[in-house]
Amino acid sequence: xxxxxxxxxxxxxxxxxxxxxxxxxxxxxxxxxxxxxxxxxxxxxxxxxxxxxxxxxxxxxxxxxxxxxxxxxxxxxxxxxxxxxxxxxxxxxxxxxxxxxxxxxxxxxxxxxxxxxxxxxxxxxxxxxxxxxxxxxxxxxxxxxxxxxxxxxxxxxxxxxxxxxxxxxxxxxxxxxxxxxxxxxxxxxxxxxxxxxxxxxxxxxxxxxxxxxxxxxxxxxxxxxxxxxxxxxxxxxxxxxxxxxxxxxxxxxxxxxxxxxxxxxxxxxxxxxxxxxxxxxxxxxxxxxxxxxxxxxxxxxxxxxxxxxxxxxxxxxxxxxxxxxxxxxxx
Numbered sequence: 001x002x003x004x005x006x007x008x009x010x011x012x013x014x015x016x017x018x019x020x021x022x023x024x025x026x027x028x029x030x031x032x033x034x035x036x037x038x039x040x041x042x043x044x045x046x047x048x049x050x051x052x053x054x055x056x057x058x059x060x061x062x063x064x065x066x067x068x069x070x071x072x073x074x075x076x077x078x079x080x081x082x083x084x085x086x087x088x089x090x091x092x093x094x095x096x097x098x099x100x101x102x103x104x105x106x107x108x109x110x111x112x113x114x115x116x117x118x119x120x121x122x123x124x125x126x127x128x129x130x131x132x133x134x135x136x137x138x139x140x141x142x143x144x145x146x147x148x149x150x151x152x153x154x155x156x157x158x159x160x161x162x163x164x165x166x167x168x169x170x171x172x173x174x175x176x177x178x179x180x181x182x183x184x185x186x187x188x189x190x191x192x193x194x195x196x197x198x199x200x201x202x203x204x205x206x207x208x209x210x211x212x213x214x215x216x217x218x219x220x221x222x223x224x225x226x227x228x229x230x231x232x233x234x235x236x237x238x239x240x241x242x243x244x245x246x247x248x249x250x251x252x253x254x255x256x257x258x259x260x261x262x263x264x265x266x267x268x269x270x271x272x273x274x275x276x277x278x279x280x281x282x283x284x285x286x287x288x289x290x291x292x293x294x295x296x297x298x299x300x301x302x303x304x305x306x307x308x309x310x311x312x313x314x315x316x317x318x319x320x321x322x323x324x325x326x327x328x329x330x331x
Contacts, residue, residue: 005299007331008041008074009034009319010243010309011064013053022053024060028067030315035068037323038331041104042068043076043307049129050122050269058091065099073099076307077108077186077204081140082130085147085164086171093152093175101177106204107145108186109137111273122269136163138191145183145199152180184239188213190223197227202239204307207298208282209274217301241305244294245271245283247312248321252286259285259311271309283311288325295330 011030013022034042042064046057061073073095080088096103110123120128127134143161150157151171158167175181184204185196193210196203203224210220221240228238247262249255263276271279284291291308298306310318 005303006040006305007295007327008043008072008305008307009039009322010043010045010076010307012310012315022055024055024063027055027060028064030319031064031071032067033316033319035071037319038327039071041072041074041305041307043074043106043309045270046075046078047126047269048079048082049126051267052265052269058095061095061103062098065095065102068099068102070102072102072104074104074184074204074307075106077106077111077184079110079126080107080144081109081137082126082132083144085144086151086166086169088144089148089151089171092148092181093173096176096181097173099176101181103177104182104184104202105148106184106186107141107200108204109141109192110134111187111271121273122267123273138195139163142195142199145185145195148183149180182239184241188220190227193224194227194230197224197231197233197238201237202241202304204241205243206271207242207301207303208244212278212282221301239304240302241307242298242303243307243309244291244298245279245285245309245311246291246318246322247283247285247310248288248291248318248325249285250287252290255285255312256280258313259283262311262313279311285311288321288329291322291326292329295326299330 011027031042044057047054057075064073092105124134140163143164147159147164150159152175157169157171159165182201184202185192185200186204188205188210193203207217207220211217214220225235228235247255247259260276263279284294295306312318
């Protein structure tokens with residue numbers, strides 16, 4: 001039986017111009033709008049020291065949880081190797097309880113590809129700023145994901161690894177969700193998909209970027225299926241999520257221009273620091289019909305959820321257009 005695909009939205013800073021200050025209260029308003037409109041997920045990126053204005057992801061989610069009723073929260077994705085696992089487990093459990101089980105932990109390595117030149121990318125510099133070797137990020141993440149599960153499910157937890165070790169930790173309260181909040185692993189490489197199959201309850205990647213690497217979306221999903229079988233995992237119990245960049249406007253030229261300006265403001269600090277021309281080739285910038293068509297194509301692949309990342313300054317207006325012109329045709 002074909003699955004129904006859920007649709008979520010990414011919560012960017014909802015400024016209406018590049019000159020405005022970041023306002024957390026407006027972010028709360030946008031979250032309430034998305035909740036009332038019937039979106040399934042509110043996804044938030046994570047960073048520590050990248051050079052753009054952002055609030056702490058989990059702290060803000062705790063506030064959003066108290067202002068909403070149904071929408072689920074997804075870290076998309078959390079820079080896992082930059083954190084201490086016991087402290088991270090505590091923060092996640094707090095959000096899980098405050099949201100009454102509406103939290104999904106999207107875990108990632110930090111992403112970013114070397115563009116060239118002698119300077120560090122913002123992704124690499126973030127690791128330097130926190131004194132963590134970026135070459136250790138994969139193994140650190142593997143250990144952290146194991147530790148989180150132990151703390152959340154065992155009465156007394158101990159762990160001995162290369163980067164983290166502890167004995168006889170009593171961690172209470174346990175998560176609201178049993179046995180623990182879902183863990184979706186991000187990333188678009190084979191290694192990321194293997195990590196998702198081994199440690200995760202789902203994959204939270206960019207199918208377009210994965211397809212660009214291996215030739216097609218079908219091939220990317222085929223590989224993910226192979227990795228699940230290697231771990232003796234069932235597809236029925238595994239969540240597959242992807243993303244779509246969008247800006248809805250009947251004037252396609254206007255949509256494209258604002259999306260380009262919006263993307264330049266991110267200063268290469270998110271979505272893998274990929275060039276805008278790649279965004280344009282995969283995104284739905286323009287009339288609503290473009291987004292509807294792309295979403296229908298993704299639905300045919302049997303995905304479980306889709307996160308819309310709106311590349312626009314006025315996120316509230318974009319949500320209204322999506323609610324009015326897109327959702328009725330795809331849900």
